[in-house]
Amino acid sequence: MAGGAISGGIRRTRFAPSPxxxxxxxxxxxxxxxxxxxxxxxxxxxxxxxxxxxxxxEWEQAxxxxxxxxxxxxxxxxxxxxxxxxxxxxxxxxxxxxGLLYPCRCxxxxxxxxxxxxxxxxxxxxxxxxxxxxxxxxxxxxGAGDAIRLDVARGFALLGLDRIGFxxxxxxPGQRHELTAADFIAGIGxxxxxxxxxxxxxxxxxxxxxxxxxxxxxxRGKDLFxxxxxxxxxxxxxxLPQPLYHHHRLxxxxxxxxxxxxxxxxxxxxYRAQGVLAADIIAMxxxxx
Numbered sequence: 001m002a003g004g005a006i007s008g009g010i011r012r013t014r015f016a017p018s019p020x021x022x023x024x025x026x027x028x029x030x031x032x033x034x035x036x037x038x039x040x041x042x043x044x045x046x047x048x049x050x051x052x053x054x055x056x057x058e059w060e061q062a063x064x065x066x067x068x069x070x071x072x073x074x075x076x077x078x079x080x081x082x083x084x085x086x087x088x089x090x091x092x093x094x095x096x097x098x099g100l101l102y103p104c105r106c107x108x109x110x111x112x113x114x115x116x117x118x119x120x121x122x123x124x125x126x127x128x129x130x131x132x133x134x135x136x137x138x139x140x141x142x143g144a145g146d147a148i149r150l151d152v153a154r155g156f157a158l159l160g161l162d163r164i165g166f167x168x169x170x171x172x173p174g175q176r177h178e179l180t181a182a183d184f185i186a187g188i189g190x191x192x193x194x195x196x197x198x199x200x201x202x203x204x205x206x207x208x209x210x211x212x213x214x215x216x217x218x219x220r221g222k223d224l225f226x227x228x229x230x231x232x233x234x235x236x237x238x239x240l241p242q243p244l245y246h247h248h249r250l251x252x253x254x255x256x257x258x259x260x261x262x263x264x265x266x267x268x269x270x271y272r273a274q275g276v277l278a279a280d281i282i283a284m285x286x287x288x289x
Contacts (some may be wrong), residue, residue: 101144
């Protein structure tokens with residue numbers, strides 16, 4: 001299923017968890033939302049396991065067990081990002097050939113020191129905005145310990161665009177969400193496309209994989225809304241189809257904090273062990289249905 005979005009108006013979605021801990025109620029809501037919004041047979045599972053230092057086989061098996069318990073099914077085989085490094089390398093090679101990449105040797109402490117001025121370094125969807133310390137380095141000088149960054153300003157210039165955007169069916173449907181090149185550069189900056197020891201990053205892999213799987217509707221939490229501008233830019237640079245987006249609400253604890261994998265008390269497996277029914281979980285996260 002390589003290349004391009006599927007045709008005919010089919011709504012194909014995916015749930016793409018990382019096997020780094022137990023799935024919790026937030027994951028249940030995300031997976032069920034994706035499945036509900038997909039056409040029959042068009043809900044996919046993808047395992048995002050590029051961070052091999054944190055991923056565990058037992059957590060990957062738990063993902064399958066929890067989702068099946070919730071009543072979900074998906075086509076086989078399941079895409080696993082750890083098996084797709086050549087696809088990410090090809091995308092990086094294409095961007096490098098366009099003169100859009102540079103190696104970065106800066107560590108977090110270096111970036112923090114460079115961003116000591118109070119008007120700089122406001123956190124963006126990829127962390128503190130990178131000050132461009134290594135922007136003049138050539139890819140030929142890249143070392144094994146370097147990250148690879150996208151020269152965002154050059155990317156916009158190459159495309160001849162002064163803004164980038166996308167459509168979201170959940171957040172102001174029918175209105176194109178756009179970010180100017182100037183605001184992108186100032187508020188997001190030169191994002192990392194290949195992290196040290198991984199050969200890729202979330203931003204690059206998710207864009208390449210969504211296109212490869214023909215995903216037409218990307219469903220995910222509102223906490224990733226600003227990241228979608230990064231993905232829209234990469235889709236334009238790599239000439240990949242842009243899906244429609246659906247950024248849904250987040251499931252929070254009683255204090256209003258977004259659930260994380262360390263919230264074991266909210267883990268699906270814990271509810272299962274306590275005899276809670278899948279229908280109860282569904283009612284819980286959807287407020288009765």
